[in-house]
Amino acid sequence: MTGESEHLSESGDNLPRVAQYLYEQHPSVFHKILQVMASRVPGVSEIQPLVTEDGYLTLRFKDGAFITPFLDRYVSDGTIKMFAYLALLYDPNPHPLLCVEEPENQLYPNLMAELAEEFRLYARRGGQVLVSTHSPDFLNACSLSEVVWLVKEGGYTTVKKASEDPQVAAYMSDGDLMGALWKQGLFAGADPH
Structure with missing residues (x-):
């Protein structure tokens, strides 16, 4: 189904399909998202994509404190939310209007400045961005x-x-x-x- 795997849905419920689409069709974008994730999620030293035997993409998160990487379904909601934001913001075909409500929920306050900058970069690529927030940290990153x-x-x-x-x-x-x-x-x- 065209579109269902190319763009993140309003609820984000299609994140695994979008991740797989980016992995297969836009590998440089996918690897950029993984680099940014590894730099933002405390303790995560590496994120490895893994295509399962039945063809689904999962992510394995390597934490420096553990020998064995763990699957994406075992990571925090904030980690998944950050991955979803990056999948949205690095979309090869940005939406003309992006509305985001309270991006600060479930994310570390010190990530707000970087997230605000990525919303700004998204807008410069051709999409208008509206963000509602109650985060002083997010506002501190705004002009x-x-x-x-x-x-x-x-x-x-x-x-x-x-x-x-x-x-x-x-x-x-x-x-x-x-x-x-x-x-x-x-x-x-x-x-x-």
Whole structure:
């Protein structure tokens, strides 16, 4: 079925088919994803693709603390989520619009800057990217022109641009980080209190 193995689905339930497609049709992309994974997942020294006897692709994760690599079904949800994001972001045919909700869930906070940069690179390849987040670490990796927030007023939702807020812009030009400003309550109308 065309498309079901070429692009990650909304739920990500086709990740094994997408991985196999990349492995078979775009081996350089697949190996780049494995390199990035090995550099981001603590303890993982190597990831080996393994095609089973029945033709399915599995991944074997080599952890420096263990002699025998373990299969992908035994790794953490965060590890699988990072692999799914990389499969999505390194897609040889990027979507024109990519919407991601709370990428920080199940991932180490120190990975947010790298993930934000990969979303940025995806957008430069031709796709528009919208990310909703509650992560100050993710926001710290964003520039003034990249951040908007939603404010509900009188039954309507309005979009506020960080670049159009004089106070946020002034703090950012002085070297403050976007996530720190958000935590301080400087995004008017975004704080639930």
